[in-house]
Amino acid sequence: FNEIPFNNVIAANFSRLGYIHPTDVQQYAIPVLLARRDLMACSGKTIAFLAPIFHHVLEAAAKESTAKVQITFYDLQAIMRQQGSMMEDSQCHPSALVMAPTRELTRQIFEESIRMGRNCMIRTAILHGGSENYRYQLNMLRSGHDVLVATPGRLNDLIRQNIVSLKQCRYLVLDEADRMLDMGFEPQIRQIIQHSGLPTIQDRQTSMFSATFPSEIRVSLHHCVHTHLASEFMKPDYAYISIGATGTIPKTIKQQLMWVVENEKPDALVKLLDEGSLPLTETNVRKLIFVETKLKANSLTELLNRKTKHQAVTVHGNLSQRMRERNLSLFREGRINTLIATSVRSFDFEFAVHKTWNVAARGLDIPNVKHVINYDLPSNIDDYVHRIGRTGRMGNQGLATSLCNEMNGNIFQDLRRVLKETGHEVPDFLNNSYRKVTDRPKRRANKFTWNDRHFKRASDSFTINAINFA
Secondary structure, eight states: OTTSOOOHHHHHHHHHHTOOSOOHHHHHHHHHHHTTOOEEEEOOTTHHHHHHHHHHHHHHHHHHOSSSSOOOHHHHHHHHHHHTOSOBTTBBOOSEEEEOSSHHHHHHHHHHHHHHTTTTTOOEEEEOSOSTTHHHHHHHHHTOOSEEEEOHHHHHHHHHTTSBOOTTOOEEEEETHHHHHHTTOHHHHHHHHHHSOOOOGGGSEEEEEESOOOHHHHHHHHTTOTTSHHHHSSOTTOEEEOSSSTTOOOTTEEEEEEEOOGGGHHHHHHHHHHHSSTTTTSTTSEEEEEESOHHHHHHHHHHHHHHSSOOEEEEOTTSOHHHHHHHHHHHHTTSSOEEEEEEEEEEETTTTEEEEEETTTSSOOOTTEEEEEESSOOSSHHHHHHHHTTSSOTTOOEEEEEEEOGGGGGGHHHHHHHHHHTTOOOOHHHHOSOOOGGGSOOOOOSEEEETTEEEEOOSSSOOOOSOOOO
């Protein structure tokens, strides 16, 4: 990092935070953004887009200074007020906007921005859905901020209420861009970019980050199909950075798959945690478990706390934001060693439609996770890559275990491909095109007999007519 020509304050903050060597993506993305080019890149830590933003804001403030000397904190604050980044006319005028799909990810970006903004008078505000922090967020905005981190739904609401103005926003970042599209945020994003007074493509810098770009998005980008979101809102000469193939799995992650009948999964999980290879069975090793439903997350949390030495908490959509943040903090700090996360299908007030999203699978930076367990496999390979990508980070070794059965057949072909690409042995059950009928879960018969009469089972509740019970 000391070889990158950052502003002196940013360089000092990097040294204070112990940032020495950039990741591969940061190494290439930061110079591109410092050169004020638009950028499309795979996921590469928050610093990849925050550091250039801070540098540009500080340099712009320095140019406004009439004295050709290094500016003080008080000079910088006065200049920023003149530039309009502080509160004016009952509106917040940020210089930079970072949009992310979930509250958890906005919180993570916000906290990193606070750490980087120390001693340089650059303030960051956060906006996300939920009634718990609404008043706090409004009070934060009233003091004026330079960097705004927001979910599209809440930001769109406050723009309509004339609380936030983007007329002076020169830097736009879409983090986890593909997930925002998957979650149905495209109408809100279009509204914000096209109809909120945001400067035009030529007058702003736009960057998009994501760990994966689905095939339909990649086709749109590489062939410049202007009907798609990304190619519409970036300059034609944007830079595209991909380290390896987009969405590939690091060699530091060892993948293993186990065939487990559905009703035997709880016992298999307990055995895996208690009798697996050391040091993964130690209580101080962080383990992240993904399940499909909220009910299953709660029951497994209770099971592990009751039957094993691995203390567990869960995060899912039915928990309040405060409880989710509390449980994530317990896990991050190492006070709890097992986190059970879920894919939920629930009503999300951010965009008022039913969508499926992984609470912990994407974007959240949870350090030192040694073991990721797919108790329930996801339905698509992109989510699989995101999930197991929570381990084996920053050059550390990690293990990803997936419990499989005949219910996961729709992902088997992609799993075979991924295992072969990463040099793993493909289990025999992935190579079989079918399983024995006896291995499949038993289904209830469509017909049943009662008192020598035959009936069809239409649903869990049914009506019997014309029967004499005397």
